[in-house]
Amino acid sequence: MPDISLHVDIQGQGFPLLGLHGHPGFGRNLSVFADHLSTRFQIFAPDLRGYGRSRCQGKFTMQDHLDDLEALLDRFQIEKCLVLGWSLGGILAMELALRLPQRISGLILIATAARPWGNHPPITWQDNLYTGIAGLINYVKPGWQWNIDTFAKRSLFRYLIQQHTPTAYNYIAQTAVPAYLQTSAAATNALYTAIKAGYNRIPDIWQIVCPCLVLAGAEDRHITAASSLETAQNLKYSQWYCYPHTAHLFPWEISQQVLADIDAWLENHPQVSQF
Structure with missing residues (x-):
């Protein structure tokens, strides 16, 4: 090609x-x-x-x-x-x-x-559910601590990062989510x-x-x-x-x-x- x-x-x-x-x-x-x-x-x-x-x-x-x-x-x-x-x-x-x-x-x-x-580890339906919720909320309100504590730490994000800081979630919102959608x-x-x-x-x-x-x-x-x-x-x-x-x-x-x-x-x- x-x-x-x-x-x-x-x-x-x-x-x-x-x-x-x-x-x-x-x-x-x-x-x-x-x-x-x-x-x-x-x-x-x-x-x-x-x-x-x-x-x-x-x-x-x-x-x-x-x-x-x-x-x-x-x-x-x-x-x-x-x-x-x-x-x-x-x-x-x-x-x-x-x-x-x-x-x-x-x-x-x-x-x-x-x-x-x-x-x-194997990915469960709960992993996908919490990841979807956490990702959507984080995209709308990047780095929101309530979302991090409630959903993100129980989602697949827990395997991508260990230090769940607002800075890391700001990067995820700004570049990771758009990149995923354009792959x-x-x-x-x-x-x-x-x-x-x-x-x-x-x-x-x-x-x-x-x-x-x-x-x-x-x-x-x-x-x-x-x-x-x-x-x-x-x-x-x-x-x-x-x-x-x-x-x-x-x-x-x-x-x-x-x-x-x-x-x-x-x-x-x-x-x-x-x-």
Whole structure:
């Protein structure tokens, strides 16, 4: 399938940083990073194929995402960039580093793994009911503590976050719900097809020679901290942090800590932002 011209949000000035969102998602999910890092980077945050405003016709595969992203780099004449990927975005970031090693200066990998596995409990009808109620109320009145205590903590949100703060629920209302509604069935099918096929790049990621920062939430049920650690241990040049009492959406739970750790890593690895 031919690559498509992805919708992309561009913010800031400086060395290029490609931000890749997860599933379900779109580029605006990365605002927690982009708003902070745009003071030193030019952030390119595309909606991946089948997500957000990057609409497409028919089925596609994970390989098509990589073709689209390479076309995006060519379109904006980006010869070299740092890549930040969250969840699915982190998987694509590693794939890009394997495919285009000369164009990727470094990787910031958020809640992701080269051989992802989860330990999510079975989902009940009560989970879905409370999630629907909590999500709707939170969308109308973001961060309302009564809703958090009454419905959200009993919903599937309890597996996505551990620190049920109004800030985290504001992010969920502003970007997670719209992203979910704009994720196509084709995008879901492409991801689940790859997972069912036993996606595993652990044997290959030793070939990635750029510096990598790997961040995980200790209570992540979607992509476990153990699978993120396995990835960090098999990357040649990686630094790994695991944040206690957080889950898959930990950048929205403890944003200041995460951003401070990214800043420190960038200071210690100036080569990842040099033209």
